[in-house]
Amino acid sequence: MTGMVALYIFMLAAFTGYEVIARVPVILHTPLMSGSNFVHGIVLVGAMVALGSAHTPLEKVIGSLGVLLAAGNAVGGYVVTERMLEMFKSSGQGAQRRAPGQDARAGSAARDGDERQRGAKQGTH
Amino acid sequence: MPGWMSAGLAIQASYFVTAVLFITGLKRMSSPVTARSGILWAGAGMAVATLITFLYPGMSNYEWMLPAMLIGGILAWWSGKRVAMTNMPQMIALYNGMGGGAAAAIAAVELYRGETSGYVTGSLAVLGGIIGAVSFSGSLIAFGKLQGLINRSLRFAGQQILNLLVLAAALVLGAMVAAHFNASPAAVTGFFVLALVLGVTMTLPIGGADMPVVISLYNALTGLAVGLEGFVLDNAAMIIAGTVVGSAGTLLTQLMARAMNRSLGNVLFSGFGDTGGEATGTVTGSLKPIEAADAGVMMAFASKVIVVPGYGMAVAQAQHKIWELVQLLIDRGVTVRFAIHPVAGRMPGHMNVLLAEAGVPYDLIADLDEINAEFDTADVALIIGANDVVNPVARTDKSSPIYGMPILNADKAKNVIVIKRGKGAGFSGIENALFYLDNTRMLYGDAQKAGAELIAAVKAVG
Numbered sequence: 001m002t003g004m005v006a007l008y009i010f011m012l013a014a015f016t017g018y019e020v021i022a023r024v025p026v027i028l029h030t031p032l033m034s035g036s037n038f039v040h041g042i043v044l045v046g047a048m049v050a051l052g053s054a055h056t057p058l059e060k061v062i063g064s065l066g067v068l069l070a071a072g073n074a075v076g077g078y079v080v081t082e083r084m085l086e087m088f089k090s091s092g093q094g095a096q097r098r099a100p101g102q103d104a105r106a107g108s109a110a111r112d113g114d115e116r117q118r119g120a121k122q123g124t125h
Numbered sequence: 126m127p128g129w130m131s132a133g134l135a136i137q138a139s140y141f142v143t144a145v146l147f148i149t150g151l152k153r154m155s156s157p158v159t160a161r162s163g164i165l166w167a168g169a170g171m172a173v174a175t176l177i178t179f180l181y182p183g184m185s186n187y188e189w190m191l192p193a194m195l196i197g198g199i200l201a202w203w204s205g206k207r208v209a210m211t212n213m214p215q216m217i218a219l220y221n222g223m224g225g226g227a228a229a230a231i232a233a234v235e236l237y238r239g240e241t242s243g244y245v246t247g248s249l250a251v252l253g254g255i256i257g258a259v260s261f262s263g264s265l266i267a268f269g270k271l272q273g274l275i276n277r278s279l280r281f282a283g284q285q286i287l288n289l290l291v292l293a294a295a296l297v298l299g300a301m302v303a304a305h306f307n308a309s310p311a312a313v314t315g316f317f318v319l320a321l322v323l324g325v326t327m328t329l330p331i332g333g334a335d336m337p338v339v340i341s342l343y344n345a346l347t348g349l350a351v352g353l354e355g356f357v358l359d360n361a362a363m364i365i366a367g368t369v370v371g372s373a374g375t376l377l378t379q380l381m382a383r384a385m386n387r388s389l390g391n392v393l394f395s396g397f398g399d400t401g402g403e404a405t406g407t408v409t410g411s412l413k414p415i416e417a418a419d420a421g422v423m424m425a426f427a428s429k430v431i432v433v434p435g436y437g438m439a440v441a442q443a444q445h446k447i448w449e450l451v452q453l454l455i456d457r458g459v460t461v462r463f464a465i466h467p468v469a470g471r472m473p474g475h476m477n478v479l480l481a482e483a484g485v486p487y488d489l490i491a492d493l494d495e496i497n498a499e500f501d502t503a504d505v506a507l508i509i510g511a512n513d514v515v516n517p518v519a520r521t522d523k524s525s526p527i528y529g530m531p532i533l534n535a536d537k538a539k540n541v542i543v544i545k546r547g548k549g550a551g552f553s554g555i556e557n558a559l560f561y562l563d564n565t566r567m568l569y570g571d572a573q574k575a576g577a578e579l580i581a582a583v584k585a586v587g
Binding site: 003006009010013014015016017018020021022023024025026027028029030031032033034035036037038039040041042043044045046047048049050051052053054055056058059060062063064065066067068069070071072073074075076077078079080081082083084085086087088089090 | 143147148150151152154155156157158160161163164165167168171174175178179181183184185186189190192193194195196197198199200201202204205206208210213214216217219220221223224226227228229230231233234235237238245261310340341344347348351352354355356358360361362363364365366367368369370371372373374375376377380381384465467470472473474475477478481482486487488490492493
């Protein structure tokens with residue numbers, strides 16, 4: 001692609017990144033940081049290309065190191081993000097989901113049973 | 126060559142799909158209702174991009190590539206599955222550093238080969254290389270600090286000037302490499318060594334409390350480095366994903382710094398972080414202890430209780446006990462909310478993760494802005510392992526090092542119960558005026574044990 005087009009892509013992507021998370025609540029800061037950490041694991045693709053065209057032994061060693069590190073970034077980033085987000089559940093649990101911050105008193109009786117069940121289940125591992 | 130062409134087209138189309146999946150995934154991750162599906166979208170994007178890249182024209186060295194991928198992937202999978210939720214921040218730092226290292230490795234391969242076309246591409250490779258290398262070594266130091274492997278914060282006079290000199294030397298060497306693009310391998314090696322040293326010397330003086338902001342900053346930097354190397358390789362997926370993370374990460378860093386009442390410049394160039402000020406000022410009044418049985422009765426007959434958890438609770442692994450206690454109270458008709466200060470955990474949002482792990486639904490959890498007006502109407506504020514974040518001197522005492530930090534106004538509640546291990550001061554070493562108030566009672570003991578006693582007390586009320 002030409003330099004100018006690349007520059008446009010850069011500009012638009014920068015605005016996109018900003019807008020996409022502009023209104024993120026504090027409770028999601030840690031998982032979102034982890035999630036964006038996973039997304040730049042796309043460097044794996046670049047490391048594969050760099051290693052794929054390496055000729056000298058030095059290039060191959062550095063390229064392999066790059067692939068190893070990039071695979072760690074992508075896989076590790078995915079696993080920890082998934083583990084954290086897995087735990088985010090609301091009182092309604094699918095039936096009715098409320099935005100955080102709203103009063104959760106209504107329907108708490110219906111919730112308690114399955115919450116406690118899950119609490120017990122999670123305690124085992 | 127039709128086969129070649131169609132492979133090229135398939136790759137471009139797949140990268141396009143990947144970019145869409147990544148952006149959708151990030152968008153979904155920014156709301157608690159859709160967050161869980163967000164990572165699946167992004168994960169699908171990664172799978173598509175990785176698989177299609179095997180079809181890249183002229184790819185070779187699979188005998189190097191596959192073992193490297195397997196080793197890196199399996200180690201990361203294994204460690205990611207095992208890490209405790211309390212250690213999540215340093216694990217993110219570690220994986221992030223690996224990404225930065227990979228970006229630097231790409232730059233190194235291109236620069237050692239010296240075939241990259243033209244001055245602009247060379248400059249981008251150098252720029253991505255230095256940012257990636259700094260992010261790599263800096264993140265490793267951040268990991269070491271939070272993991273407790275590095276305990277000291279190395280500081281000496283003229284440190285900032287030294288960092289500046291190292292940066293300048295790296296940039297000069299980098300400019301030479303970029304300008305005559307067949308620069309000697311020695312110059313390239315020197316450039317990367319300087320960049321790695323810079324990451325270490327930049328991060329060493331920063332204290333543990335500021336580390337989350339630094340990790341977030343390195344996350345944004347890695348994104349930027351990936352984007353820059355994307356330009357070098359002419360790879361649209363890397364450009365878009367890297368740039369999106371670069372800007373989203375920058376915004377996230379600013380939000381975190383603001384939530385912690387620190388400016389980025391402050392974090393990087395001063396050095397508060399782990400020591401803070403000396404214990405300043407004396408507080409009048411006395412510490413008034415309370416028995417768990419009395420505290421339990423107080424809460425059982427309250428109409429509204431606000432729980433303020435701090436990192437001390439997480440260290441004691443007491444979140445399950447506290448959630449059990451809260452469920453008992455809810456059964457009795459007590460309104461219970463959790464109030465989370467942005468720095469209640471190791472980083473903003475970390476405490477939410479720890480509570481979620483214990484099974485607390487996120488809609489019982491309120492952040493500082495939401496909950497502060499509610500303390501006036503609360504009968505009991507239960508403070509567990511939190512200290513500086515509820516210290517009212519941050520509002521009143523201009524000479525205090527934490528003056529101006531937004532705090533949870535727990536002192537406004539009718540009664541305050543503080544679960545605390547001993548009589549020591551908090552993380553910052555500052556005496557907590559809240560503990561000496563007339564309406565405050567101290568429940569001494571390990572948070573887990575105190576939680577169990579409170580549960581027994583509430584049950585005894587019947």
